[in-house]
Amino acid sequence: MLKGMLISIALTIAWVMAHIILFRLKRPGNLCAAMVILFVLTVPLFIVVYVLTPADLFILPAALSRTPPALGVGNGLVVHGLLFLTYIACFYYLTRAVTLGILVEILDRGGCAMNIEEMKAAYNIEHMVRYRLEALEQAGLVRKAGGSYLCTPRGRRYARISLLCRRVFGSVDKWGGEG
Amino acid sequence: MKGIIIALLGFLSVLLASSLLLRARSWERHFIALLLAFAVGLLAYVWIYFKTPYDLYWLPAGCLEPSRIVDFLNGVLFFCLMFHFFWDFVYAFALTGFSTGILVNVALEGERGIALERLIARYLDCSGGDRIFSRRIPNLIRGGYLRQDGEVIVLTWKGRLLGIVVLAVKSLLNVREGG
Numbered sequence: 475m476l477k478g479m480l481i482s483i484a485l486t487i488a489w490v491m492a493h494i495i496l497f498r499l500k501r502p503g504n505l506c507a508a509m510v511i512l513f514v515l516t517v518p519l520f521i522v523v524y525v526l527t528p529a530d531l532f533i534l535p536a537a538l539s540r541t542p543p544a545l546g547v548g549n550g551l552v553v554h555g556l557l558f559l560t561y562i563a564c565f566y567y568l569t570r571a572v573t574l575g576i577l578v579e580i581l582d583r584g585g586c587a588m589n590i591e592e593m594k595a596a597y598n599i600e601h602m603v604r605y606r607l608e609a610l611e612q613a614g615l616v617r618k619a620g621g622s623y624l625c626t627p628r629g630r631r632y633a634r635i636s637l638l639c640r641r642v643f644g645s646v647d648k649w650g651g652e653g
Numbered sequence: 654m655k656g657i658i659i660a661l662l663g664f665l666s667v668l669l670a671s672s673l674l675l676r677a678r679s680w681e682r683h684f685i686a687l688l689l690a691f692a693v694g695l696l697a698y699v700w701i702y703f704k705t706p707y708d709l710y711w712l713p714a715g716c717l718e719p720s721r722i723v724d725f726l727n728g729v730l731f732f733c734l735m736f737h738f739f740w741d742f743v744y745a746f747a748l749t750g751f752s753t754g755i756l757v758n759v760a761l762e763g764e765r766g767i768a769l770e771r772l773i774a775r776y777l778d779c780s781g782g783d784r785i786f787s788r789r790i791p792n793l794i795r796g797g798y799l800r801q802d803g804e805v806i807v808l809t810w811k812g813r814l815l816g817i818v819v820l821a822v823k824s825l826l827n828v829r830e831g832g
Contacts, residue, residue, distance in 0.1 A: 475718050475727050497827045505828065540719040545654060549718075549727065552657070556734035563741035568819055569828045572751045573789050577798060577808065577816035578823070586808040593806060599776050599783035604769070606752045616759050622766030625759050632753070633760030639747035644675045 476538050477531050478550020481523050485516045486557045504613070509565070513558050520554055521547060572602075654716040655709055656728020659701050664735045667694035671739075683744070691736050698732055751785075 493509050502508040524547050530539040541549075568574065579596050580588045588596075607623060610616045615629035625633060670690040680686045702725055708717060718724035746753055758775060759767055776784050790806065793799040798812030808816060 475720075475723050479727070479730075494826060501827055538720050538723060542715050542717075545716055545718065549654075549657065553727075553730065553734075556731065556738065559738045560734050560741075563738055563745070565826070567741055567745045568822050569826065570750075570752070571745060572785060573793060574815070574819045576789060576793065577812050578820050580799075580806065580808050581813065581816035581820060586813055587802075587805050590804050590806060594783075594786060597785055599785060600773050602751070602785070603755060603773050603776060606755050607769070607772075610752060610756060610759075615756055619766060622762075622768050623759050623772070624762075624764065624766035625756065629756055630760050633757045636747040636750075636753050636757050637760075639743050642672050643743055643748065 475541050475546060475549050476534055477527070477529060477541065478524060478546040479553050480531060480534075481520055481527075482550045482554040482557060485520055485523070485554065486561070489513055489516050489558075490561065506562075506613070509562065516554070517551065520550060524550065572597075654712055654718065654724070655705075655707060656702065656718075656724040656726075657731050658709065658712075659698055659705075660728040660732035660735070662701070663694040663698040663732055664739070666697060667691060667736060668739070670694065684740075687740055687744075694736070695729075695732065698728060702728065 489512055493512050496502070496508060496512070497505070524543075529541075530536065576593070576597065579593070580586065583592075607616060610629065611618065611623075614626055615632060616623050617626055618624075667690045670693055671687055674680075674686040674690060675683065707721065708714075718727070755772065758772060778784050778787050790799065793812065794801060796811075797809055798815060800807050800809055
């Protein structure tokens with residue numbers, strides 16, 4: 475199992491570095507799609523590396539190198555998938571969260587303080603809703619028809635997941651969200 | 654394989670315990686309920702792991718990791734990654750995510766859709782102020798990330814540290830918008 479885990483960790487690090495380089499050289503329009511495509515490439519690579527390398531990966535002691543190959547590959551792929559989900563969750567939380575954005579906004583102004591009116595101007599609700607709607611439209615989750623916004627079938631599926639979570643874990647009000 | 658199976662059962666019990674804890678009473682800090690569920694789930698994992706036979710009465714030899722400690726730790730890793738993803742997904746995406754909130758608001762309007770002005774109006778509180786400020790700023794002040802000096806919002810050392818980390822990550826990833 476350790477062999478699969480180590481290969482998965484190494485490939486995850488390589489994947490993170492690859493998309494950081496890509497984002498810095500030429501930022502793709504759809505960040506999530508770019509990260510998913512790069513990740514999908516690592517899956518066959520994982521299997522190739524697993525099959526082509528010795529059971530001890532040149533470093534593991536013999537006692538930790540006797541995992542049946544099918545179990546090693548299967549377990550490694552599960553860990554690989556979970557590392558991907560963990561990274562994606564952190565990525566979106568760090569880059570999109572409004573709450574963290576407020577802290578960055580204050581810091582980015584050069585000082586550690588900000589007037590409430592300045593902050594309200596920077597975090598204008600109309601601008602924020604517009605910006606997010608544009609992003610949702612770009613991601614194919616909402617569409618504009620006439621003067622109104624509608625959910626696409628994919629958007630409705632995402633919304634249903636959120637509504638299900640709200641039913642299971644409590645209302646948004648309870649959690650401090652906006653709606 | 655034993656570790657993964659028990660970790661999966663432990664994770665399902667975390668889902669159930671989180672839902673029950675969050676619905677049973679009102680929590681001022683929701684993460685305490687989640688951490689409590691995590692601790693209970695992890696203890697249950699350790700207890701079940703050491704109280705059951707290595708093959709769980711039915712696992713074939715090809716599904717058993719020869720090193721028991723590796724199998725145990727693999728299960729712990731699996732459990733922790735599942736829990737982290739669950740926390741991030743439920744909390745940051747499904748329940749408090751701003752974009753998700755917009756998506757749900759649009760989805761609830763069905764085929765009629767919703768005009769931008771009506772959508773923005775939903776993010777205004779009854780006094781005409783916006784709900785981002787009436788919820789998130791007090792939350793950040795309560796959490797010790799900000800403090801208010803009259804008309805000025807000031808970053809505390811904790812808020813500054815978190816802001817620096819987020820800013821560094823966003824700069825590294827070349828993702829400066831959002832929030």
